[in-house]
Amino acid sequence: MEELAQQAGITVRTLRFYRERKLIPPPRREGRIAWYDEDHLARLRTIAALLERGHTLNGIAELAEAFDHGRDVGELLGLGAPTEETPVRLSPEELADVFAGQATSENLAASLDLGYLATDGTDIVHISRRLLDTSAALVREGIPLADILAAARRVREHADALAELFTDLVLTEDRTPQDLQRLRPLAKSVVEAELSMALDRRMGGLPRDRKADA
Incomplete structure (x- = not known):
C-alpha cells in the first residue's frame, strides 16, 4: 500500500x-500480503485527473461502479464487430472532457446498455467514431446527453426494423449474405434520402417563427 501511494503521489x-x-x-491477497498492480495505479491517476476536472468523489465512485459492471470489449465485439464503423479508445477523463461533464453514471450505464461503450482494462472503447462525434456535437449545441441517448434507443429500434425489411427484400432464394453485403450501400442511400425528405416535410409543417430559427 505504501509503494502504491508513493507512485500515485498520495498519502x-x-x-x-x-x-x-x-x-x-x-x-490480490497472498496470506497477509496485499498485492497492487498497474490497474490500481491507473485507477488512482484517473481519480486524480477527474478531481482536477471538477468531479466529486461521489460522482467518481458512481462512474467507477459503472465501469466495473460494464461489458468488456471482447463481449461487445462478440455481439458482432462493426464492419464500417471505427472504434475509438478513450481514457475515463477524456470521455468526461468530450461530454463536458455529462458523463454521469446514468449516462454511462445507458451507453453501455446500448453497446456504444465497453471497457478494456482501464480504457474505454466507443464502438463508433461517427456516433461519438455526432453525440458530442449535439451536446455542444446544448442538448442534454441523457436526451440524446434516449433518442438513440428509439433510433436503434427503427434502424433494426429497416435492416430487417431490407434483408427480407434482398435475401430471396437465389441470393446470399454476400449479396446483402454488396447491396447495403443501396439501403443506406434509400434511408438517407427518405430521412432528408422527412425532415423537409417536418420543417414545412413548423410555424413561421420556428422555421426562421431553423
Missing part, C-alpha cells in the same frame, strides 16, 4: 479512504 491515509469508498478494487 496512505488517502489511499485507505479511496479503498473504503470502493473507488479502487481490492488488492
